[in-house]
Amino acid sequence: MQPYAIATTLFVLVLLVAEQRGARLGVWIVKPLASTGFLAAAVAAGATASSYGRWILAGLVLSWFGDVLLIPRERSRVFLAGVISFLLGHVAFAGAFVARGLAASYAAVAALGAIAALLAVARWLAPHLPRDMRAAAHAYMVVISVMVVTAVGTFGAAGNVSILVGALAFYLSDLSVARDRFVEHAFVNRLWGLPLYYAAQLVLAYSTTAA
Numbered sequence: 547m548q549p550y551a552i553a554t555t556l557f558v559l560v561l562l563v564a565e566q567r568g569a570r571l572g573v574w575i576v577k578p579l580a581s582t583g584f585l586a587a588a589v590a591a592g593a594t595a596s597s598y599g600r601w602i603l604a605g606l607v608l609s610w611f612g613d614v615l616l617i618p619r620e621r622s623r624v625f626l627a628g629v630i631s632f633l634l635g636h637v638a639f640a641g642a643f644v645a646r647g648l649a650a651s652y653a654a655v656a657a658l659g660a661i662a663a664l665l666a667v668a669r670w671l672a673p674h675l676p677r678d679m680r681a682a683a684h685a686y687m688v689v690i691s692v693m694v695v696t697a698v699g700t701f702g703a704a705g706n707v708s709i710l711v712g713a714l715a716f717y718l719s720d721l722s723v724a725r726d727r728f729v730e731h732a733f734v735n736r737l738w739g740l741p742l743y744y745a746a747q748l749v750l751a752y753s754t755t756a757a
Contacts, residue, residue, distance in 0.1 A: 550590060551748050554583030558744050565736050573617055580744060581613045588751035599754035601642030606751060608635035616723070625727070626682055632720075633686050636693040639716075639750065643696035643709065652702025653695050660691040667721070674728040683724075690717055708753040715746035 557580035564572030585606050593599035608631050615628030664687050675683055697713030700706065722739025726732065 548587060548590075548752070550583050550587035551752075554580055554587070554744055554748060557583060558741055562737065562740060565740070566733050570617075577617060578610070578614055581610045581747075584744065584747035584751045585610060587748055588754055591752050591755040593751070593754040596754065597645045598642050601638050601645055602750055602754050605635040605638035605642065606747060608632065608638060609747060619727075619731075622676075622678065626679065629679075629682050629686055633682075633689050636686075636689045639713070640689075640693045640696045643693070643700040643713075646700045646706075646709070647703040648696060648699035649702030650699070653699030656695045656698035660695050664688065664691045667724075671724060671728055676728075679728075683728075690720060693717075706753060708749050712746045712749035712753060715742050715749065719743035719746060 557576050561573065561576045561580055563569075564576055585603075588599070588603050588606055591599075593603040612628045612631035612635060615624055615631055618624050667687060668684065671683065694713050694717050697709050701710040719739045719742040722735045722742070726735035726739070
């Protein structure tokens with residue numbers, strides 16, 4: 547395992563302990579450090595040396611800001627800013643996948659699945675979304691769906707499994723965030739969502755090596 551991946555993994559474990567104990571100061575300290583780990587991993591992998599890598603790095607930077615902005619749970623405007631930061635991050639990831647090349651047939655099939663998943667998630671969240679969050683949440687669902695579709699298209703064109711795994715893991719981890727914020731606030735959401743999220747970011751960070 548790469549050193550930055552090891553460091554990020556250790557920080558995530560400490561982050562989970564802080565979350566379980568409700569140690570907000572610990573979360574404020576450790577979460578940015580964990581997220582800095584995937585930025586360092588991308589730079590070390592050579593992200594700045596290719597168009598694909600630079601798009602991925604931009605998405606990771608925006609994710610870093612999103613991670614920090616999601617820490618204060620009680621401030622809805624700050625949470626909204628975090629959602630927007632992640633939304634722009636997914637736009638950057640989709641840009642990376644397009645820059646890498648797409649197989650139209652793979653993307654078309656993926657689009658059908660993404661639409662079905664989007665409708666199911668929207669129906670699940672509908673009774674729980676505050677009015678002031680509906681537009682942002684729906685826009686986010688559309689953008690992350692596009693990100694997954696482009697990832698599948700790139701997988702079809704380039705055969706890079708890490709791109710597909712990273713995108714799908716990111717998508718699934720966002721379901722834990724949605725459940726925690728809008729459906730049921732519980733540690734179990736972060737127990738599986740945070741490791742999956744950081745694994746996704748590391749996979750995408752190291753995918754820049756092949757580029």
